[in-house]
Amino acid sequence: MKITTIGIDLAKEVFQIHGVDEHGKAVLRKQLRRSEMAKYFVNLEPCLIGMEACGSSHYWARKLAEFGHTVKLMSPQFVKPYVKTNKHDRADAEAICEAVTRPNMRFVPIKNVEQQAMLSVHRARQGFVKARTAQANQIRGLLSEFGIVIPQGIQSISKRIPGILEDAENGLPEIMRRLLERLNDHLRELDRQVNELEWQIKLWHKESEASRRLEAIPGVGPITASAMVATVGNATEFKDSRQLAAWLGLVPKQHASGGKQLLLGISKRGDTYLRTLLIHGARAVIRIAEKKAEPGSWLCKLIARRNKNIAAVALANKNARVIWALLTQKATFHPDHTMATTEAAH
Structure with a gap:
């Protein structure tokens, strides 16, 4: 037996x-x-x-x-x-x-110990970011009950809180002022934790050759690059670039019957964290492309005929495919979309 x-x-x-x-x-x-x-x-x-x-x-x-x-x-x-x-x-x-x-x-793909450790840092940072946003919204909501409105954005809170605490004529009771100081201290501590974990991620990124190669892609920074390398490794578990994009949920859902195909919105399967990073990076590239990109470029043509959100997902899909090629072929990214292997570059 x-x-x-x-x-x-x-x-x-x-x-x-x-x-x-x-x-x-x-x-x-x-x-x-x-x-x-x-x-x-x-x-x-x-x-x-x-x-x-x-x-x-x-x-x-x-x-x-x-x-x-x-x-x-x-x-x-x-x-x-x-x-x-x-x-x-x-x-x-x-x-x-x-x-x-x-x-x-x-x-x-089975992750090694180093990948698992880096992903743990990413998850912890993500948790602190969510807690920081929740704390900022709580402060803004509590102050609105006293007729004090703070604009959106965490930086707006850090700028306005000292003045609100010093203003003796805004009608805030003493117990609310003490609470506001406590909540503001907590917000600053969460912000410090996020910055320290980002520093650790960037340090790991500088030591990883694969992560540094991905950073050359427009819309992919140290956070996204390190998260991709820590999650998919050398990406050889995916047979082609489309499979990686599909695993990230960046391809349309399909509904086919009787030879008729209907493409719906993106599937949103797979790792939500990676998909979010890629789409946010694509949005940043689109903002710059609207002002500086060449009119005849692929991205400008896409923006001209499609909604910006659709264009952001399309660019994220493209970046995911480029990431697969760079990781599997150990290649270097060039802005003109030509690729040369690392060995040839040396």
């Missing part, structure tokens, strides 16, 4: 294992506790292991790969159709075991 394929339903403490032989016959159904996982798989002959991409999946993928196993991660939405009965851990493990053997299955 040789186990060739195993599906693992990950959990916090109790893991469900489902294994099959070369004929697809189930030969292993087992529960393992977290403390037993490493000991069990280190003594198992190397085989194909499938897991859903979820919390701790990249850790276990790296761990099991060290024991000689071939590990594949899959998006849960691609595994769900293989669940044949009611949803429970055993059925999930069986579905994962079957899904990982499908020849047309799409797999998630």
Whole structure:
């Protein structure tokens, strides 16, 4: 009895294992506790292991790969159709075991420790940015109840708060002034945390050759470049540039029947954070292009016939495809869209 394929339903403490032989016959159904996982798989002959991409999946993928196993991660939405009965851990493990053997299955790139650490910095920064925006909106909302209106923008709050606190005739009670000082201190602390994490990201970006190459693309800065490299690595898991753009949710939804095709809005699948960074970068390029770009350029022609939001998504899609080419070919970006490999450049 040789186990060739195993599906693992990950959990916090109790893991469900489902294994099959070369004929697809189930030969292993087992529960393992977290403390037993490493000991069990280190003594198992190397085989194909499938897991859903979820919390701790990249850790276990790296761990099991060290024991000689071939590990594949899959998006849960691609595994769900293989669940044949009611949803429970055993059925999930069986579905994962079957899904990982499908020849047309799409797999998630396994991140190394360095990528995982940099993505953690990005997620922490994103959380601080959201908290900073929420704090700024709270301050603005509370002051509006006292007839004091502050324009939009975090910088407007930092400029106006000192004057509001010093103004003795604005009708603010003392308890509100003390609260306002506390909230403003919290806002400044969140701003400091964001700036420090941005500095860490830029430092990692300078040390990463792949990330520096991506920065040459208009609309891709250190934040976007480092996030892309940390997420997709060398991008070889994607067979072509369109697959990367589709994974980011930057391609239209399709609804086809009877030979008739209907293209809808973008799918918005995949990583929301990366898609947001690419679209924001594209918007910045469009603002500059309206003033300085050549009238006959591709972007200016696009802006002339399409809404700016549509143009921003189209440019983000294009940048995603360029990113795939630069990462897979280890090439250098040139503004005239010609590419030369790094080796040739040297």
